[in-house]
Amino acid sequence: MSASAPGRVNLIGEHTDYNGGPVLPVALERRTAITAALADNWSFASSLEETVTGVEIEAPLRRDWTDYLVGVVRELRALGAAPPGASVAVATTLPVGAGLSSSAALTVASAKALSLLAGRRLDLAQLVEVAFRAEYHQVGVRCGRMDQTIAAHGARGTALLFETATGGMHRVPFPGRLWVVETGISHRLTGGELNERRRECEEALAYCREWRPGLSHLAQLSPGDLPEVERRLPPPLAARARHVITETARTRAAAGALADGNLQLLGALLVEGHESLRLDYRSTVPEADHIVGTAVQRGAYGARLTGAGWGGAVVVLPPQQQEARIMAEIGQDFEQAFGRPPQMWSTRAAGGVRREGLSRQPV
Ligand code: GLA
Helix, strand or coil: CEEEEEEEEECCCCCCHHHCCEECEEEEEEEEEEEEEECCCEEEEECCCCCEEEECCCCCCCCCCHHHHHHHHHHHHHCCCCCCCEEEEEEECCCCCCCCCHHHHHHHHHHHHHHHHCCCCCCHHHHHHHHHHHHHHHHCCCCCCHHHHHHHHCCCCEEEEEECCCCEEEEEECCCEEEEEECCCCCCHHHCHHHHHHHHHHHHHHHHHHHCCCCCCHHHCCHHHHHHHHHHCCHHHHHHHHHHHHHHHHHHHHHHHHHCCCHHHHHHHHHHHHHHHHHHHCCCCHHHHHHHHHHHHCCCCEEEEECCCCCCEEEEECCHHHHHHHHHHHHHHHHHHHCCCCCEEEEECCCCCEEECCCCCCC
16 A cells, blocks of 8 residues: 655744644645555665664654654554554655655655555545644654645645634645755754744743733734733743744735735745744754845845754745746855755645555545
């Protein structure tokens, strides 16, 4: 049984998904594929990592790439949707640790392949939940639901405006191409920065509740509340909250700009979002700041560090007629500054999880 799921670029709406705000991701053409066959016990092979055999699903996690798969199997078991054992093989065209959600591609694709192998057909919402719980509750990354949601619900030629507080989803046409420039700084989220930011946001919310009892998410506050937030919260927490509040407004504005085909405005919002990450959320790295700066100088509509941050990749939106020149110049500027050329590639908005195989059947 085979299935695949895409990585993602988040156009905008960073660190809003665990604060009740909106996100605007796009599914990539680059994907992770899983093939699984029934077996007496569990073994995991990957094109990138060492094969691991005889894995005990209920034993303590190994603290390596297999944890995501073990997490998925545990969550499928809880639904009665796991096979008794399987040989699982993973192949991917996604860079790992580049902030492009290779982990959600892995968990969503494996949730699909393994549940089908067990004779169960889970719907997209169930696949998202299994994948989310595997990462959050099993592996222990305090992520939101953006990555799993786009890996499951992505659709060709569209970005997905996902309102995380309500679960509302709205597809926005994204007919063009976007570019990804990898910083080459790899970040493993289990390293803790994301978890720390999440704690800070919870603390900020607790402060805000003293004056707004009943507030359920930071993203419910509006830019008009900022003076009060800044007066009441200690400076680092005020800055984190300011990012979430302004990013929420920017994300909805960006979805509107994209729907109107106003790429100039969309690009300007992306750059503002990057600045907010740099100054208020403090999740950028100098390589990303450099790429965004040169992208704007060279004539891109906009650019922004995408994904959790502390490394990863920058999304760049260049005008179509000038993309070859602009991207070449961004590459040259980067090489001059950091002594190595960056990995750069383009993609269109692609589809979400799907069953694969010679006898591909409707799912
Ligand atoms: C990671 C998490 C997502 C989201 C982003 C930041 O990718 O997995 O849920 O929080 O960081 O926007």
